[in-house]
Amino acid sequence: MLFQREGGLQVQVRSTIAALQTLASPSLEVELVDPNRQRIDGYDVIHVFSAINGNYRLVELAHELDLPVVLSALLSPGWNRAAGLRARIADRLVGRLTDWNVQTSYAQTRRALQLAQLVVALGPAERMALIDAFNTDPSKIRLLPNGISPHFFDADAGAFRRHSGLAGAFVLMVGAISPYKNQLGLVRALAAYEFPIVLIGHAQRQHQPYLQQLLASPKVRWMGQLQHDDPLLASAYAAASVLALPSQGEVFPLSVLEALAAGTPVVMTDESALSLPSSGFALKQLRWRDTAMLCRAINDFVAAPPQRAEVRALVSAFSWQRVASQIADCYTQLNRRRERVSHAV
Template identity: 75%
Template sequence: MRVGILSYPMLFQREGGLQVQVRSTMDALRQLKVPALQVELVDPNHQRLDSFDVIHVFSAINGNYRLVELATELGVPVALSALLSPSWTKAAGLRARLADGLTGHLTGWNVQTSYAQTKRALQLAQMVIALGPAERAAIVDGFRTDGGKIRTLPNGISPRFFSSDRQAFVRHTGLNGPFVLMVGAISPYKNQLALAKALEKHDLPIVLIGSAQRQHEDYLQELLASPKVHWLGQLDHNDALLASAYAAASVLALPSQGEVYPLVVLEALAAGTPVVMTNESALSLPASGFALRQLRWNDTDALCTAIVDFVARPPRRAEVRALVEKFTWQRVAMQIAECYQELHRRGCAHQDERRAV
């Protein structure tokens, strides 16, 4: 069985959670060493989609509905990792459909909204993968997707984050006391400035890891105007310094306007570090309140209180790690491989039916 992995063309021009998810998923699938399973990135300039038995599309947005459309037209079954915000409630879906209908009428149906494109991708895909119950609810409620074709599979965590230690980070930065870490693209959406303002009255260094696009360079300079902010730039996901930073931090903060299922949070917890993050996320861990606080992204007072509380009364690192000890890429890969096999069987059965007719 030959499986092709696809997403939008600019995916690997940047680094972030989706890039890590795609690479880690592929690596883990290959490590399963299933003889009948061949997984590869599709080169759409040189390979036809119908040369694959199954297509796996990552992200339902960024125009990826066209990939799902084409694969469907060619008779290739599609698994779609939706990666949608849990903010897509029934009410949000209704508003989007009304706006889509109005746009269509005003333009003679020559213009599509991104909502309509996302909905089409979800409807055409034979199987939709959600990262958690909150994203599953958004897919069903916001986009009226058949819940029967949704599989809920979380992301995994590399083993190196569970065994990381703080020494490499301390040697590299000289920071040997409490500090707050934030990992992610530097941008107003990620909301680093709110973190700096929330902690402006506290003697807590803030370490930022991530790159800023050209349009956000002024935002970065505003952050660096604070003497408490230390910027390490972009680190490769495999860089030992990244894992060490998680282990050295007192708290990981992620007050962004929205996240789907943030890998940085899972990685910080694997290192034993508590997290304060936005509540606009599909991430949900039972009995995790002692190490994970999820707040409104614009509530700087609550952000400050939660961070200071974790610094003053840190949870036991072993107990924090235990929250995510089952989140392995190997386990995820085995479940995804089962999804591929199910789709392949369906595709073969459908072809047999067509031949019989």
């Protein structure tokens, strides 16, 4: 299912691979594995993206083959110590009721995290979730954020202005159209203001009624889905007065990083692994249900926007090349460890 949809995970996988392939390292070859056509025992190290959706089976197989695994966890930001305790209790109850023939998704995720040699967390918040909710060994966790493609830093607002016909202030939201993303909360929060709300993202069939509810507002403009490398997407970030992302939860949202790279301030949910020091002048994180605070924060940015150069500076170090170099170090470390064990045997 990985590439049957488009979103942040797909961008992360493709961008990571592309950046790794550009590294000047003759000892490193990287490719995307097709598990339906290729066996994983032909590789020295595998990198699994996401600890959920059945991926624990790949990690289990690699463990049986003594094949080192780097696992990018991509955990929901809602996991904490209390949630982990409740999940373990529920897991034991399910096991006893089904004579241990049924596993919870928590148990599968935890097993993947336990068997992986290195676990990648996108930020400090996700690292704490891994430790507190899943009892992951802290010594094998590496903090490696997502990167940002260079063209977002150079984005020009003109193309989107010409395409949309919008000349003044507007609020942008980029993401799948769904109640979880909470576009309707944004529309309701800004009901008293005149500036348009531009939505970019795909609406699945089950969310078409939700989309129609959004489009009932004369202020809403839906642009459909734009590909990640479409210059119009980068231009939309640069043209917007504010990017809003009041969803119920985000792991490490690329849309936020890309908007900041384009110099645009952001108002988003506080249910996220994203943490940028000294970013309060351009990044507001608040409870996703708090429409009053959402409205106030957006209006403040529209009325007094921060300097775009200062906003860009917040994420200037987030390049895919830098991230790829750190990931490559992880691969090398695991491969050398495996070779030492093989020689010892």
